[in-house]
Each structure stands twice: as C-alpha cells, then as structure tokens.
Amino acid sequence: MIELWRGLGSRERGLLIGFLVALVAAPLAVDRYLLSVLTLILYFAYVGQAWNLMMGFAGQLSLGHALYVGLGAYVAALLWFYFGIGPWLGVFAAVAVAMAAGAIVGWLGFRFGVEGVYFALLTIAAAEFTRIAFDHLGFAGGSGGLFLPYEERRLGEWWNLRGGQVLFYYLALILAVGGVIVAARLARSRLGYHWLAVREDEPAARSLGIDAFRAKMTAVLVSSGMTAVGGVFYAFYNNNLFPGQVFDIGRSIELLLGPIVGGLGTVFGPVVGAFILTPLGESLIVLTQKLGIDAPGVKAIFYGLILVVIIYLRPSGVWPWLARILGVAERAR
C-alpha cells in the first residue's frame, strides 16, 4: 500500500483524500434515501471492479458474473438460515463455492480453447443453468425465494451484519476501497503483467514462456471469489433472494456496464462508472415521476439511450477522459 501511495503525484493524493473524506463523512450530511443510493453505488463499484479484473485486466469477457454473486449470496444466506453461522465465517464458504464454480467455467473454457464470444456465451449458459437449478432446489426456497429472518432482537448484532443503513454503507465503502487497492496492487504485480500480456496477444505471451492457461484461471478465480464477497453483502443487505433475480442475465449485464462506461482496464474506471450509472438510474426514476410519465419501462428506455450515447461518444470509457481533465494520469492499461 505504501508503494502505491508513493507512486501518486501530489494532485492525485489531494483528490483521493478529498474524495475519501467526503465518502466517510457522507452519512452525517445526507438523508436515508441518498445513503441507500450511495451504498448501491459503492456495491456496484466493488463488483464492477471484480469483473474488471477478469475482463479489463486479463481480457476474458464474462457475461455471467451473476453466477458468482448468486452463489456467494445463497451459500452465506443458507449457512445463516439453517445453522446460524454468521457472514464472517460464511463468507469463506461463499468464496470457496464461487471459486469452485469459476474454476469449472474457466477450465471448461480455457482447456478446450473456447475464446471470445464463445467464452462469453459459456458464462451466460453457466449462470442460466444455475438459475434454473436454484428455481428447483427446495431447501434453498426454490423459485419462491429465500428470506432471511428479520429479528428485532438481533438488530444490534453488527458482527452478524444485522444492522441498519449506516452499517451497510460503511461496509460497502470498505469493500469498494478494498477493491480499488487490490486492483491497483495487481496492476503492478507479476501476475498483472501476465494478464496484460495474455490480453494483448496470447500467442506472443505464450512464446515468452507465460503460462496463459494459468494466468486466465487465476483471473477467473480472483474475480469470482471477489464477486462472491459482494454476493454475501447483497444477501444480508436485502434479506431476500430469488433465483430469477440474483442469477438473471440482467444482473450480470448491470454489473459490467459500470466498468465499461467508466473505462475498462483502469483501476478507477469501475468506481467512476458506478458513480455515473447508478445515480443516473435513480434520478431517471425521480424525473419520470415528476414529469408524470412514469409508465413501466420509460426509465429503462432513457437508460438504454444514454448507454448508447456514452459508448458512441467515449469508446474507451469516461474515466481516461475525466482523468485528463482533472490533470491526473491513469491511462487504460
């Protein structure tokens, strides 16, 4: 961490500290609703970061990350529901299960030379397969959903993540900051350079003696494990899980829009993307209500339009462009 800090210019340090202080102090200044929006932003910044490690850094397009969110959420929730095992222990099981799923998907794909679009479709298939399986798993609640009991007497148990909005806000903040640190560390590690080499030119990377299969597998494992932690957060924050919601392809897409809009393969892109898209979605709800046109679908139509416009105007994402304006240097890797 210290090397990372040393690597920053004074302007970058100032902006970073200002941003962090504002986020830490936010619960003092904003109301409950805004705090819930901020929590959502930080959650998407975190899971977006996890996805970014796999796609942005190692170049492996996954369109099925809902699989890892869902598995993480379900494993931790089931452990809590049946055995009273709290999330701090449950998270290890959740990460292990999600990484096992990631290992299967990665192995199936990379071992047999499934690449690019084909690999992306394999990840969709894995997520959809799991969604339908969970729809029929009786002990996990099936398609009727799994509900975590909301007990008054446990509300103060912050160590079991039974608490209010502020607790979850700070938890999301820690996750998002942790995600950025992990990404920044990995970007400068040996593994990170292996990923970069494989992403840019796999045959060339191989010819230099890089074990491409291993590099891609570690990318999937790191990414799926990190995403599962986000899933545990999701389960205990929402207290209910439906296979049709958590494993849905819509969730996978929602999760990766942030990093792409923010700037793929950059450390801050997923954060910037989350700070653009989540408030955009929320303000569209408010706006369409104000204008009296809040028919179902109106909000999503605007969202789709803005998505098309952003990707048309800023192909490499918003953050590299914003970083230039702010006078800080982070290029896409």
Add this chain to the structure above:
Amino acid sequence: MTWTIYLNVVIQGVLTGLVYGLMALGLSVIFGVVRVVNFAHGEFAVVAMYVAFLLFRSLGLDPLVTMLPIAALFFIVGFALQTTLINSFVGRPEHDQFILLVGIAIIVLNSLLMIFGPDAQPANLPYAFDSYAIGPVFIDKVRVYSAVAALAIASGLFAFFRYTATGTAIRACADNLTGAAVVGLDVKRLYAITFGIGLACVGAAGALMVTIADAAPSLGPAYTLLAFIIVIVGGLGSMAGALVGGLLIGVSEALSGFLIEPSMKSMFSFALLIAVLVLRPHGLLGRRA
C-alpha cells in the same frame, strides 16, 4: 402405445425447432459476415410477434400472410440500423459492440413493455387447434404451416447466397474482408444488406412464432439466449448449422418438457450448449475461425 406419444412429442419439437432455426439463422448470418453479435436478436423477434399479432387482431390478416411484408419491413429497419449506428462500431472491441446492442435491446424491450404491458397476448388463430392425423400421430396444423414457411424462407436464403451476385459478394466479405475491399466491393453497403437480411429472418420467424406462442415482452431476452444456444450448437456463421441446431433444441425442449418438467426445459438446452462447447467448441457444423 407409448412410442406414439414420444413420436408426437418429437415431431412437435422438430416443427417448432425449424421456426427457432429460422430465427437463429438471422443471428448466424449477421455474426458470420458483420462479426457483430446481435444481443438484441430476441427483442426484435418479439417486436415482429407484436406486429403480426396486431395485424391479425385489427385486420384479421393471417400471420402466415403478413410474414413477408413484416420481413421486408425488418429488412429496412436492419439496413437503417447498420448504416446509421452499427457500421461505426465494426472493428471496435467486442465489449463496445456489446454495450451498443445491449442498449438497443433495453430500448426495444422497454418500449414493448410500455406500449403493450407485461401480460402475454394470445393470438387465437381460428385453426389453432386443428391437426392432421396420420395413423396414431397427431400433428398440429399451425406447426406444420410455420415449419414449411420457415424451411421455404431458409432455402430462399441459401439460394440467394449461393447464386446471386450480391450473395456471392457478401460471402466474399465474410471469407476475406481485406480481399473483398481490395477488389472494390462496397463493404459497408453489403454489411447493411446483411444486417437487413438477418433482421428479415427474425421478422419472419417472429411472425411465425405468433402461431405457436403468446406474445409477451419477457420473451425477448429468452429468445436472444435461445438463438445464441442454437447458433453455438450448430456453429456460429454456419447457415445449415443454425437449422440443425434449431431442430436439436426444439426436440430437446419438447422431450425434456414432456418427460421432466416444462419449467426445466431450457436447463437441458443450456446443458446441451455446455456439452457442445466442451466437445466441439466451434459447433456441430462450424468451421474453425
């Protein structure tokens, strides 16, 4: 006699599968030539379903008749979309194209939701419950008609790509883009035609789909996934593969829906997809890129 039941189920699956195949054919043609994965494919199919549905409800026009004008309309839409928007994304990274088409899919899906609401709308064709009896086997008339129509359109398309100058030029673009540009082919226009043809397949398939399924916006993403599965199983970019994949998925859906549980039928399609990706990553009839 149990085997006749199975025969009934399999034949039904084959007939439905041909319509699926026509829809997937559009996706395959677009990917094979333009190299863009149309993530809005199923959404367009549902738009076609609603157009056919409205024409039937308001004017009493049979979907089997309106299929051709709808396909023509979708050709124009596809041509326009490719010329105005997608051409500038050709050659850009896959994830950029992905976001663009996901954006389009979101817009299309939610426009449908806004106009028609979330509920399924059955078309209620007058001959919906008629069937042919061949010995112990009963075959739905609607499925026979739509399967025949799907086959006719697919063969027309084969002939177009095989025998016409434009079709040959499009195949040239798919085989060697640089070569095609060097000999002076207008690649952008050919791409627009290809995308138009792809959407025309979707339009025709959507119109046929009205005869066998109720129109609902939520079918959009489901059909997109279905088309992907079919195309990957058959081989992305292979036209015959799309039809074969459609047949396989149609039969697998019908059998698993009959033997196990209808809500689990797509699970078997996904399992089939995973198996094909592992055993033959480029699909049953696909060529190695």
